[in-house]
Amino acid sequence: MFTIAKDTGWSEEFIIWRLPMARALQYYHCSLQAANLWTLEPPTEETLQALAPDELIGLIDRMVDDSDDDDG
Numbered sequence: 001m002f003t004i005a006k007d008t009g010w011s012e013e014f015i016i017w018r019l020p021m022a023r024a025l026q027y028y029h030c031s032l033q034a035a036n037l038w039t040l041e042p043p044t045e046e047t048l049q050a051l052a053p054d055e056l057i058g059l060i061d062r063m064v065d066d067s068d069d070d071d072g
Contacts, residue, residue: 001024003028003031004019004024004028008027
């Protein structure tokens with residue numbers, strides 16, 4: 001909340017009671033990124049591979065292709 005208040009000049013009351021939570025979170029992330037304080041590392045090819053190996057991606061692709069055949 002402090003980061004949003006500092007960057008926007010909005011009051012604490014406005015941020016807590018009137019600003020939608022999704023928008024507040026977006027402003028917070030934008031502030032972090034603008035200050036080069038981003039807390040998440042961009043995914044690398046190795047990270048993506050660990051999360052979804054080629055075998056899993058191939059299985060998903062085949063499932064999607066099979067369901068397309070049912071539509072026709």
